[in-house]
Amino acid sequence: MYLFLAFLLVPIIEIALFIQVGGLIGLWPTLAIVVLTAVIGTVLVRTQGRMALANLQRSFAELDDPTEPLAHGAMILLSGVLLLTPGFFTDAVGFALLVPGVRVAVFKYLKSKATITHFQMGTGAQFRTGPTQFDQDDVIDGDFTEVRPRQNPSKPSKWVEGPPQH
Numbered sequence: 001m002y003l004f005l006a007f008l009l010v011p012i013i014e015i016a017l018f019i020q021v022g023g024l025i026g027l028w029p030t031l032a033i034v035v036l037t038a039v040i041g042t043v044l045v046r047t048q049g050r051m052a053l054a055n056l057q058r059s060f061a062e063l064d065d066p067t068e069p070l071a072h073g074a075m076i077l078l079s080g081v082l083l084l085t086p087g088f089f090t091d092a093v094g095f096a097l098l099v100p101g102v103r104v105a106v107f108k109y110l111k112s113k114a115t116i117t118h119f120q121m122g123t124g125a126q127f128r129t130g131p132t133q134f135d136q137d138d139v140i141d142g143d144f145t146e147v148r149p150r151q152n153p154s155k156p157s158k159w160v161e162g163p164p165q166h
Helices: 002-025 027-061 067-084 088-097 100-113
Strands: none
Touching: 002 027, 002 088, 027 067, 027 088, 067 088, 067 100, 088 100
16 A cells, blocks of 8 residues: 555656746756766765765675665665656755665664564584694585596696697
């Protein structure tokens, strides 16, 4: 029902704002504002997107919870879509989502509405710090293939030869 209301109300709001603003300042200034907000929005989304990607990469590198950087990236992407959509209401929401404080507030609100039952990073491997020593109970399981010595050891493998000679 919420999605239906959004698809119904957003165009009505946009049309009403276009009529009001166009009546106040005229057609060409109204169109110039729409184009200008799209250009400014594109630049801001690109900058914010790079920062969000760097934060996401940092969280993966440090094995932190990537939920918040992913949410920020999704909100920046949504703001880009809203800023490229012609209209004053969508531009206002799009610019608001580019403000980090607004994104944090939206994330906290959405986080309070969600229930996370399980979260796991990686493949479940255990990481140890310090020198590696195995206890008697540690088992190392692996597969192996026996490699026979080469028949002609004077000729190197084609994998270690240089580029083909022409």
